Amino acid sequence: xxxxxxxxxxxxxxxxxxxxxxxxxxxxxxxxxxxxxxxxxxxxxxxxxxxxxxxxxxxxxxxxxxxxxxxxxxxxxxxxxxxxxxxxxxxxxxxxxxxxxxxxxxxxxxxxxxxxxxxxxxxxxxxxxxxxxxxxxxxxxxxxxxxxxxxxxxxxxxxxxxxxxxxxxxxxxxxxxxxxxxxxxxxxxxxxxxxxxxxxxxxxxxxxxxxxxxxxxxxxxxxxxxxxxxxxxxxxxxxxxxxxxxxxxxxxxxxxxxxxxxxxxx
Numbered sequence: 001x002x003x004x005x006x007x008x009x010x011x012x013x014x015x016x017x018x019x020x021x022x023x024x025x026x027x028x029x030x031x032x033x034x035x036x037x038x039x040x041x042x043x044x045x046x047x048x049x050x051x052x053x054x055x056x057x058x059x060x061x062x063x064x065x066x067x068x069x070x071x072x073x074x075x076x077x078x079x080x081x082x083x084x085x086x087x088x089x090x091x092x093x094x095x096x097x098x099x100x101x102x103x104x105x106x107x108x109x110x111x112x113x114x115x116x117x118x119x120x121x122x123x124x125x126x127x128x129x130x131x132x133x134x135x136x137x138x139x140x141x142x143x144x145x146x147x148x149x150x151x152x153x154x155x156x157x158x159x160x161x162x163x164x165x166x167x168x169x170x171x172x173x174x175x176x177x178x179x180x181x182x183x184x185x186x187x188x189x190x191x192x193x194x195x196x197x198x199x200x201x202x203x204x205x206x207x208x209x210x211x212x213x214x215x216x217x218x219x220x221x222x223x224x225x226x227x228x229x230x231x232x233x234x235x236x237x238x239x240x241x242x243x244x245x246x247x248x249x250x251x252x253x254x255x256x257x258x259x260x261x262x263x264x265x266x
Contacts, residue, residue, distance in 0.1 A: 004061040007053055008043035010036055015049035051139055055132035062125035062153065069118045069157055072164060076115040079167070083108040087181075089172040110167030114160045121156035124149060182247045186223050187213040189245055193227060196242060202233045220246075 010033045012019050017029040030047065037045040046053055082088045090108065131146050190209040197205035212218065212226055227242045234242075 004057055004064060005044035007046040007057045008037040008041050009033075009046050009049040009053040011047075011049050014051055050135065051141070052135065052143060054135070055143065058150070059129035059133045062129045065154070065157060066122045066125050066129075069122050069160065072160060073115060073118045073122075076111045076118070076164060079171070080108045080111045080115070083111075083171075085181075086174055086177040089174050091170045091172060093170070108167060110163045110170065114163035114167065117156045117160035117163065121153045121160060124153035124156070128153065179248075184217060185247045186220050187218050188247050189223055189242075189250060192245065192250060193223075193242055196234060196238055197230065200234050200238070202230065 009015065011017055011029075017033075020027070020029045034045045034047065037043050044057075079088065083090065128146060128149065132143055134140075135143065190213045194205040194209045197208070202208075208226075212222070224243055227239060230242075231239055
């Protein structure tokens with residue numbers, strides 16, 4: 001959003017300096033207009049305008065904010081789900097009410113508030129972006145009513161950001177619940193095992209893993225028995241490597257990527 005220039009005009013009623021030139025035909029109105037807009041108003045000059053500045057930059061700005069808000073919406077809903085699954089807990093706050101009828105509940109209300117404000121913000125900014133870029137016959141002044149609501153969408157966005165940050169500050173990690181889930185998901189290793197089998201031209205690797213894992217949970221022992229049966233078809237070194245795999249270790253370069261992005265965002 002910072003890269004979107006804020007534009008301004010000062011070119012008369014229709015943007016062609018008609019009245020200006022009738023009074024002072026020898027003046028360089030375009031140069032004076034540009035200097036006034038850029039130097040005095042500190043805006044980017046738009047030299048091609050009508051009765052109004054076309055507002056294209058507002059649409060561009062709001063679309064950029066909406067895209068960021070959509071990322072936040074996805075984050076809000078994911079964290080809400082992680083709380084519901086017990087992966088995250090929430091710090092208790094004295095006097096806070098989690099439910100109007102169930103006093104024991106600790107709802108992720110900050111992420112719910114953030115999600116709600118994002119929805120309102122994006123709805124308003126989407127209308128503004130669609131509306132303000134259109135001016136019938138270049139003489140439409142219905143933008144004046146709409147422009148009074150520029151701050152509403154941005155205001156709800158700021159509320160959404162504040163709520164999400166507040167919610168993040170209250171999160172705690174439930175390591176026991178996460179470990180429990182990981183230990184019950186050995187079937188996720190079907191993907192890398194069949195990939196190694198393909199590398200060594202083992203016949204029907206997908207079908208073999210499908211028969212072992214599809215539609216049911218499997219244990220560590222189930223998977224390791226299958227891997228051990230591959231000796232002779234897969235080199236011993238790769239068999240040993242697969243036997244060391246766990247659901248927890250099957251994350252690729254996720255940690256490196258996350259830390260790299262975090263560093264770039266500083």
